[in-house]
Amino acid sequence: MARIYIKTYGCQMNERDSEQVAQMLMERGHSITVREEEADVVLLNTCSVRDLAEQKALGKMGMLRALSRDRPIVYGLLGCMAQNRGSALLNELPHLDLVVGTQKFHRVADHVDQAIERKWSTRLDDVRFSIVDVDEEANSQRTIRDHVLGERQATAFVSIMQGCNMHCTFCIVPFTRGHERSRPLQEIVDEVKSLVAKGVKEVTLLGQIVNLYGRHEFVSVDGKSPFVQLLEALQEVSGLERIRFTSPHPIGFRNDLIESFGRLPKLVEHIHLPLQSGSNRILKAMHRTYTAEKFAALVDRIRSVTPTIAITTDIIVGFPGETDDDYARTHELADRVGFDNAFIFKYSKRKGTPAAEMEQQVPDSVKENRNQDLLELINSWAKRRSEPFVGREVEILCEGPSKTNPSRLTGRTRGNKIVVFEGAPQHIGTLLNIRIARSTGYTLYGHPVGG
Ligand code: SAM
Numbered sequence: 001m002a003r004i005y006i007k008t009y010g011c012q013m014n015e016r017d018s019e020q021v022a023q024m025l026m027e028r029g030h031s032i033t034v035r036e037e038e039a040d041v042v043l044l045n046t047c048s049v050r051d052l053a054e055q056k057a058l059g060k061m062g063m064l065r066a067l068s069r070d071r072p073i074v075y076g077l078l079g080c081m082a083q084n085r086g087s088a089l090l091n092e093l094p095h096l097d098l099v100v101g102t103q104k105f106h107r108v109a110d111h112v113d114q115a116i117e118r119k120w121s122t123r124l125d126d127v128r129f130s131i132v133d134v135d136e137e138a139n140s141q142r143t144i145r146d147h148v149l150g151e152r153q154a155t156a157f158v159s160i161m162q163g164c165n166m167h168c169t170f171c172i173v174p175f176t177r178g179h180e181r182s183r184p185l186q187e188i189v190d191e192v193k194s195l196v197a198k199g200v201k202e203v204t205l206l207g208q209i210v211n212l213y214g215r216h217e218f219v220s221v222d223g224k225s226p227f228v229q230l231l232e233a234l235q236e237v238s239g240l241e242r243i244r245f246t247s248p249h250p251i252g253f254r255n256d257l258i259e260s261f262g263r264l265p266k267l268v269e270h271i272h273l274p275l276q277s278g279s280n281r282i283l284k285a286m287h288r289t290y291t292a293e294k295f296a297a298l299v300d301r302i303r304s305v306t307p308t309i310a311i312t313t314d315i316i317v318g319f320p321g322e323t324d325d326d327y328a329r330t331h332e333l334a335d336r337v338g339f340d341n342a343f344i345f346k347y348s349k350r351k352g353t354p355a356a357e358m359e360q361q362v363p364d365s366v367k368e369n370r371n372q373d374l375l376e377l378i379n380s381w382a383k384r385r386s387e388p389f390v391g392r393e394v395e396i397l398c399e400g401p402s403k404t405n406p407s408r409l410t411g412r413t414r415g416n417k418i419v420v421f422e423g424a425p426q427h428i429g430t431l432l433n434i435r436i437a438r439s440t441g442y443t444l445y446g447h448p449v450g451g
Helices: 012-027 051-069 080-092 105-122 173-177 185-197 226-235 255-263 280-286 292-305 324-337 364-389
Strands: 003-008 031-033 041-046 074-079 098-100 131-133 155-159 202-206 242-246 270-272 310-317 341-346 393-401 409-413 418-421 431-439 443-448
Touching (some): 003 012, 012 041, 012 202, 051 074, 074 105, 098 105, 185 202, 226 242, 226 255, 255 292, 310 324
Parallel strands (some): 041 074, 098 131, 270 310, 418 443
Antiparallel strands (some): 393 409, 409 418
């Protein structure tokens, strides 16, 4: 049996896919190692959203080749970049044994076993024997359903759909993940019930445009979209305490969903709502199909139902043709909304997407300046949004030791704020109240109430 090293790049969906791969490999008797130097099989689950992510994975795979000097190693690239580049990757990295796309994660264990068999018995290292599996597969959305849960693990990601039909002009995702396909509602509910039976208290529903869940497969009932029907069904799962989801698109954020925050107590007070730009001209060129005014009005409607809700976002700076005035609109809207946090991305050309062919690409130095300027604004709003928690009691779900200081514990509020505190092992995996003593903007520090 082999020791398998899996490294994941990119979003939560990639992490979730890697978890499925790990579970299937462990079921076959293989073990997962976090130490690349002791691995027999190296799998990199890749991201294609920006060039930097691709370069990192390519660089890592090149570097790891040295491991095979001493013993036979199976090398595999999985996920988005594998899907996007396919067999062309073998030219760049001739030591690759596996290239497995986004609709074939459930086949990785078979491919790994086959590659191990060949390597260990024949020591053959020849691209003619490499496996490239990047075809479309009907119902692949139903294959990401098994979990690897740690001891007292309280949170889990649940993949409810795959693909994206939005075709934003900057985005590679429709090419790497295919068209939108959703899982049956009952299958998702059953998965969540089995997670809860193992101690999970919070689930995060994952989809590229998560609020459009089921729109091709299922119908609205009493004015409620399939996504809201799913939230209602999960609200009824006994023992489940919190429901999150990411990422929705502003365009599908209708009243049935906004009102859900007022009537479904398990739905937490946090929305990650990608803005991308505050300029109508740029939004149109991005094919985002809403305006800055509509985004602002949506935020107002959400806050009118749930005034304390935390709102985070994604913003791209330096999209082709973005002028100083366009950027000023983004800054203005970000300031008007006052996001709790934001991921700011410098636009990255993705081959095959319409924006990559647009004229007036923005110089890197301009992107960098806008990035810095926006970061300052986002940081200052993060501080303003966190400050009011100081001196107050908040409910957190404790996830385990803090990554930066393992002698402390960490958890999240319902609004997704990170809280670090001096706790006890029995707190892990439980909901508890923390009195907040101080804030650094993105992290709150405190002590258990009564502890
Ligand atoms: N599908 C989700 C959505 O649109 O809401 C998120 C997908 S992507 C993994 C996350 C973020 O990456 C996007 O919201 C966008 O801000 C950013 N992104 C996507 N393509 C990009 C590009 N070519 N350059 C820079 N950032 C990009």
